[in-house]
């Protein structure tokens with residue numbers, strides 16, 4: 046293929062995003078083989094099944110219907126024969142009313158002051174997506190409200206937040222699909238105890254605590270007023286829940302209109318994913334490229350480099366979205382997968398990474414496919430900084446794809462007057478081999494719509510890869526053992542009469558911990 050033709054053919058525009066994958070190690074033939082793989086995996090049928098609310102999460106006997114949360118059409122979405130859209134719309138209306146109440150100053154704390162601090166207590170999918178979206182929307186944040194997150198069970202996390210909030214003007218959102226996640230439960234209890242210590246009358250806790258959960262009973266037992274509990278459904282996976290009331294911080298900190306624009310962007314990507322033929326389908330192509338490198342080139346990881354500071358949190362959200370979804374070793378039939386499944390996802394913001402880990406991308410021994418995400422117009426322009434940012438994003442893409450040949454380096458060294466011995470020693474060290482796979486994912490600017498489309502794009506990419514690998518992308522049994530062991534060890538740390546473990550290393554640490562705490 047001629048260069049201009051290749052560039053034209055290997056570019057897809059959809060939902061305000063443009064994917065340029067012309068710098069990949071693919072030919073028309075390899076792409077057609079990859080598309081064949083997708084068809085063999087019955088991708089189109091699986092896509093329909095997901096979007097139509099079928100029970101595609103077979104191990105947990107549930108649908109995976111995050112797309113219904115951002116369905117902006119009038120199409121009904123049926124789960125077990127009943128339309129879930131009325132409940133979704135009703136919850137959106139409750140969110141809108143709640144935001145209006147807080148923004149107008151009608152919602153006051155126990156001393157009658159309006160809300161100034163919003164604290165999201167949640168972890169995993171009840172934190173990462175919300176943080177990613179809200180950071181991505183920084184230019185749309187309201188004046189006078191500050192967002193805080195309490196995530197980790199490390200007391201330092203809560204302590205740092207308690208230091209900067211004001212108990213009279215703080216609203217806590219306890220965000221937990223299950224309402225039984227240890228970190229969230231412990232932090233929520235401690236926050237409530239602190240509020241009571243700070244003078245909140247117990248009967249006024251409804252002015253300071255709201256919850257979003259699928260477990261209304263547990264949220265009620267915790268003491269959240271029924272009117273302050275927003276629902277979530279079992280067919281919304283935690284890592285796909287930012288579009289639900291779990292994302293309440295987003296409209297609270299911006300506006301409900303901005304949240305709707307975010308949903309709209311995601312919906313546009315859903316529609317593209319639903320309708321576009323596989324060869325023109327952005328999430329499908331991104332998924333196939335990932336499979337190409339994981340399964341045919343042995344790539345172990347995938348880097349996501351965001352040339353937008355407001356997207357700094359995105360790689361962490363992707364880590365959960367991708368690695369919790371596709372970090373699986375058996376198929377949906379329970380058979381061992383004899384192929385590599387989900388890669389290690391990592392990344393960070395450009396240009397910061399250029400002065401840190403890009404060295405390994407350019408000259409390391411590992412093959413690491415890269416996504417470079419970049420808006421062309423800054424939402425916060427200052428001088429010529431966006432020009433520099435864009436120039437560096439393109440420069441990295443060029444350097445990864447084309448590198449700098451040993452021949453060029455040798456010529457340069459010779460021109461500088463280096464000895465032959467010096468040239469022979471230095472040239473290989475300075476050579477940048479190039480031919481590193483890189484996608485450019487460009488948007489005009491980081492609007493709520495573009496952000497919604499971007500997050501949805503990766504959700505669908507992860508889904509497509511799961512279909513081709515034959516795994517269930519919607520469960521996460523691998524995280525359960527750690528929770529069970531954590532509960533047992535917690536008991537042992539606190540009660541010396543409990544039996545010691547058979548693992549002497551574990552016993553040693555339990556005993557040392559007890560000694561240091563005089564137990």
Ligand code: F6P
Pocket residue numbers: 168169170171220221222223224225226229283284369521524
């Ligand atoms: O432990 C993993 C996990 O279940 C994630 O899948 C989920 O997003 C997170 O914990 C938080 O769960 P919850 O929203 O139920 O507190």
